Structures are given as structure tokens and as C-alpha cells.
Amino acid sequence: MRQDAGQPFFQMSGVSKSYGGAVALEHAQLAVRTGRIHAVLGENGAGKSTLLKVMSGVVQPDEGTMQLDGREVSFASPAAANAAGIVCVFQELSLIPDLSVADNIFASNPPRRFGMIDRPTQRRQAEAALARAGASDIDPLAKVRDLPLSRQQMVELAKGLAREPRILILDEATSALTAADVARVIDVLRRLREEGLALIFISHRMHEVKALADECTVYRNGRHVMSFEAGTRTDNEVVEMMIGREYRHVFPDKPAPKPDGQLADKPVLSCRNLAWNDTLRGVGFALRRGEILGLGGLDGQGQRELLLALFGVLRGCAGEIEIDGKSVSVGSPVAARADKIGMALIPEDRKTEGLMLPMSVRENLSFAALDRMSTGGVIDRVRQRSFVERMMALLAIKSSSVDAAVGSLSGGNQQKVVIAKWLVRQPRILLLCDPTRGIDVGTKQEIYQLLRRLADEGAAIVFYSTDYDELIGCCDRVLVLYEGKVRKELAGPAINEPNLIASALDLPVGQISPSTGVAS
């Protein structure tokens, strides 16, 4: 089954789709064979998501044809695509927060007895599906709302598998996963390939693509660029196809570490013994001007809570926070952003915590600094326009107009808006919670450069990332958190993958061989 030389199992040709005036897909094509993993690559806004939405019945194409198993098909809804055996595990989670894990896995087609949902059977089947997805640690009765994002994504995968797909589409399905989960998911996907499924895989993490894909297709600006056998192109060639321009160094250069004497200047932000519930158990660090401090470790070790605690979101947080050497209490985000402290937080979930999606780019860019743009409580439109225009230019935000709804922008541009709305205030301390999750390579690169530029201009930056490459490429120092404590501080050349992995797993640094990444 591995090499199916004949007709592709699924074929799509000449598919176009536009939203309003914006063309999302133009004469797109895709051919998928069973027993193969097909990676679709491209920047955000390249049309990958639209392509998959057409395939899975979420949107209807303006023109073009799709063939499944030699027969022409069209899907009026996700349910119709599911019935034909095409199942999509979405990047934007399709889970229902108030239902249990088991209810979610069997959302559309629960096991029934006498017409009623058979809950004991559903629970058993949910356990089986979770085990098949490599996530048997999840309790099927738990509410999805109570699970961390990485667990939710595993539930999403289990839900996809429970539908017995013939074609399984994974749209950025690993973006929120921890390294250990990714390894398990990769195993699961390889097994599914052996079982004869056709898999379509989208990821911005090149090493996952390399580990999995048999065949790659690159999209750019809604058009098919090229399809090729995996391994026949170099990384640089692939990235050039994706961004359509010469590929430069991804990460900006780091400044040379300063000699000890110069480090004597007072830290902008320092904290001691931060503790909250069971999630933070005594975290302390000091952060200087011009420094990018990374937060690493497995997902859910208190990194998010640390940022929330600094920003005044958590109540009953013990410990001390000092700004410029003076003890302060940050009681709320209002206090955190005030000039005296000058903090900004780029939250984890841009769609719910960062943006008001239906409102315009202009409004969204203004929300964090309305006080700076108004006189006596009345917004000064002239000043607002000058702020907004400056930020649009500074971050090269691509939008048809400042009046367009921010929800209509691509993921990367949305994230730029979230960052820009805080830069209006010129914060002294910038806290970032996984800011590059699910955005394209080009924008990621711009964000790395922006962070370094801000640091050079004197900002102090705390940068939590689930992507080790980013911590290695961007940060001057990295704190690795483990069970709510700083397990290890890495600096300079010691910030490398083996060290990050070892300390994330609470192993002594230096016991993992750099070539394999496996404990020896």
C-alpha cells in the first residue's frame, strides 16, 4: 500500500475561492495517495487553510472539481465530508469547552441505545480513541475547558481518529503540543500511514515535516507552486519557494555578552519567591535593559502563570516584584501598564485575549493606549491616526484598510496588531506568551527582528516559547521552568537543544548527546 502508483485517491484541480475581493485560492490543485503523508507548506495567507477548508466541506469553492476514489464529489458541510471519510483536525480547535472529553470525541455521532446516548459505551470508546492518539493520560470525563491547550489538541486528534477517516488532515495540529507529545503524535501518524490512510499534514515546524512527509506541496499567495518527493529539495530551496524571496538568516544576531562589570547596572525588573496556587512555587529572576530572557521547559510548568502574575492578573500571588529596584505591587493590568511600571503582555490566545476580532484594525491598535490618544476623555482622531499609521508602518501590517475588521487579516498580521497595540505605549518591559504560535515563517522572522530591535533600544523582554529553536535563536538567557520553579538558567552558548531538553525533563545538563537528542 505504501506506493500507490496509479490514480491518486483524492484529487482536486482548478479550485478557486475568493472572499469579497480577496483571492484566497487560484486554480489550486492537490493529489493525495493512500499510505502516504503529504505535507502542504506555505506562509500563512498562502491559501493552505482555505484549501483544506474546501476539502473538508467548511467552505464551498467558487469553481473547480474534486475527485474521491475516481468519482467526482462536492461537500456541502463538514458532516458531508466526514461521511465520505475526510476528517480535518483543525488548527483553531473545534472542541466545545463545556462538554466532556468523551462528549467531544463523539460530538456528531455518539454511540446510542434506544435512541439515547449510551454514556458508558461512549466512555469506553473515548478511552480507546485517546489511547490510539497516544493520550491515554486524559480522563474522558474531564471538561475540555479545564484542560491545558496541549491536552486539548490531543483530544482534537483523538476526535479525528474516532471518525474512522480515510483521509486525515492535520492543520497545524502540533502547534501547541509539547516536544514529548509531538514525538508520540509522529509515531501515531506513521502507524496510520502503515494502516493505509492518506494523511495531509500542515506544520510550520520544518523538522516535523522532515520527519514525516513522503511528498510535499508548496503554496504561495493562493497558488500551487510545486509538488515534489520529500528529501529532493534543500531547506533553503523549500523556504525560498514558500516566501518567494531570498532566504536570509532566520534569527538576528545577538549582541556579544557584556563583560561582568557592565552587568552591574540595576535590573529593570526583578522578582523573588513568586508563588501562586500550586503552579508557581517560588520563582525569582532579574531582568536588565536590552535583554531578551527566554522561558523554556515543558508546556504547563508555570510559564504562562509567571507572565500573568507579573502582569497583575493573578490574585493572591505571593512574593516580591521590584521595578528599578523599588518594590511595587502590581494589582491589575491597569497598574502594570501605567508609566511607573510600563509593562505590556502579549497574551497566549490572540483571538480571544488579544483582539476584538469584529472591530477594525484602527480600533484594535488603539485599545491599549486610548489615554495617550485622548484629551479629557475624548479620543483625538488626528493623534489616533498618527499613532495607528506609525504602527502600521513600523510592523509592516498588511491590511486592505485600517478600517478592515482585524478578524479578516491573516494570522501573522493579527499577531502583529496585538504586538503593535502595546508598542504604542513604548513599554519598558515586554512580556510575550508564545507569540509565534501558528504564524508563518516570514512573520516569525519579522517578529524576531523586531524583538531584537526593541531590546537594542532598551526594552527588557521576557519571551515564553514552546519552540526550542526560537529560544536558542533569540534569547540572551533562558530560564527553564519545571513544576513551577526555575530548574536551570542557561546563557550564551549553553542555550542549545540538548541542554534545553535535559533541563526541561529535570535531567542534569550534559547527559544528552547532542546528535540524537536522546538520553544516554
Next chain:
Amino acid sequence: MSGLRYWYADNRGSAFAFALFALMFAIYLINYPSALSANVFQTAANKAVLLALVSMGQALVVLTAGIDLSIGMLLVLTNCLGSWIVRGDALHSALGIAGVLAAGALCGALNGVIIIFGRLQPIVTTIATGAVYYGLALLLRPVPGGSINEDLADALTGNVAGVVPASLLILLAAVVIVWMPFKRSTVGRTAYATGSSEAAAFLSGMPIRRAKFASYTLAGLLAAIGGLFLTFFTDTGEASLGSANSYTLFSIAAVVIGGVSLLGGRGSAIGAVFGAFAFRSIGDLLFVFNVDALWQPLFQGAILLLAVSIGACGLFRVRNRLEWFQ
């Protein structure tokens, strides 16, 4: 053990409403022991059941993150209709009852169809259809009047076996026949899912339209059962704007006391039933303590605020302030 924990987390709202009701009812009984005599208890039960039926209907809609502001008007409309057609011999009365229930379900279904296919917001849609339903009620009964099959009325508003009010049994039947199958069915679960995250429900291929349609239709049906009962109690049909409005608003209050989230996706109709009981007990308590009728609305409002505040106490335990907004 962990199964129990999840069950409790799901039913905390209902348990709170039940406790609140039990407390108020206990105070009531202690101060007015003769209330247990058949007549007083029966009247109290009948009044409470009326609101409970309407609140159950409201809960079904609120679970989908909608709201039905026409439900009180529907109660009044079916009351007026009942006073015309539930008359005569057994056969005619039975047909009349079927007609009233069908009319209620139809009106509820109309709400659902407009909201689903017109893509209008529930709050505006049901304000408009509510006005229409009240208009129909006025045309049916420009002045209060009519009557209802008296044997039936006596049977359904009296006691069964001399102790249990028949109305409570009807309410129980409504819970068992309407709510329990709903909650356990795909449609009911889709209603929860729609209220929790409609986009996710859509992406999961769940039958959202069917769930909304079922919720609004059943709400209409439950309002019609309430309308029939109103006719049985009063033996007359009256297009009263005052009672229509207060049933609509009280049903929302009962739903909130019963732990159903107005944002949708959380709570149960059983909570709404106890919420309605608790809300009705407020009036009975004021009666026991000889509060002047003029003061009743004020006290009712104050106690309602207090009850809702106690229900919101959990927010003080929230230590991550982002959870306030979920």
C-alpha cells in the same frame, strides 16, 4: 469517585437552587405549619408549577445561548386559546388540549425558524413575535372570559390520592418525558454544544439547526402546558399584558437562580425548575410574615439579587482573573 466529582461540578447550580428552595420552604413551614393542609399547599404548588414549566422552556432556549422573550406572551395566548377550545365532552376537550399544545409548539417553532433561517438575534426576534402572540391573544379575548372543562380542571388542579398535587405530577412527567430524553439525545447535546461554542459545534458536523429548532419548539410546547394550567386554575382566559411580561422576566430569573448560564452551554432544566420554586417561595414567605402587598415587589427584587449574589460567590475563589471572562 472521580465520576462523582464530575457529576457534582455539572450539577452544582441545580443543587444550589434546590438548597435555596428547601431553606425557604423550611422557614415557611416553621412559621406556618398549617400550610401542609391540602388546600394551601396545593395552591402554592400550582402557582410554582406554572412558573416551573415556563422556566424549563426558557432553560432549553438559554442553553443554546439564546433567549425567549415571547414565552410569557405564549403562555397568555395558549391560556386564551384554551378558554375557547378545551370545553365540552371528553373527546372535544382532549382535541382542544391537543390543539393548544400544537399551537404552542407551532409558535415556538416559528421563533426557531426565524432565528435559524432569518439569522436574526433571538432577543429581537422574540420581542417581535411576542408582540404578535400577545396581539393574537387580545383578538381571542378582548375582555377576560371563557371557561374550561371543569371536571378536568378539578382533577388536574387537585390532589392525587389526597396528598400529592396533580400539578406536581404533571411537572414531573414533563421533566421525564421532555427534559431527560432531550439531555441524553444527540439533539440535546448539540444544544449544549451550540451554546458553548457554536463555531466548534459547526466544525464538528453537529446538527446545530435541528438542536435550535428543537429547543425553541419544546419551549413553546412547555409554555403551552403552562397556558393550559393557567386556564385550569383560573377557569378563564385573559389577555393580560402584566402577567405575560412578568412570566417572561420571572422565567429568566428562575433560570439564573437555577444555575443556567445566560451565555449558554451550562446548566440544566432541573435547576431552572428549582429556581422557579425558590422564586415562588419568596412570595409565599412574604405572605407568611404579613408583609404589606405594596412591599412585595421590592422585597422580591431584593431577595432575587441576594440569591443571585450567593450563586456568584464562586467568583471570589477564582484566582486567575482571566477566568472571570470565560
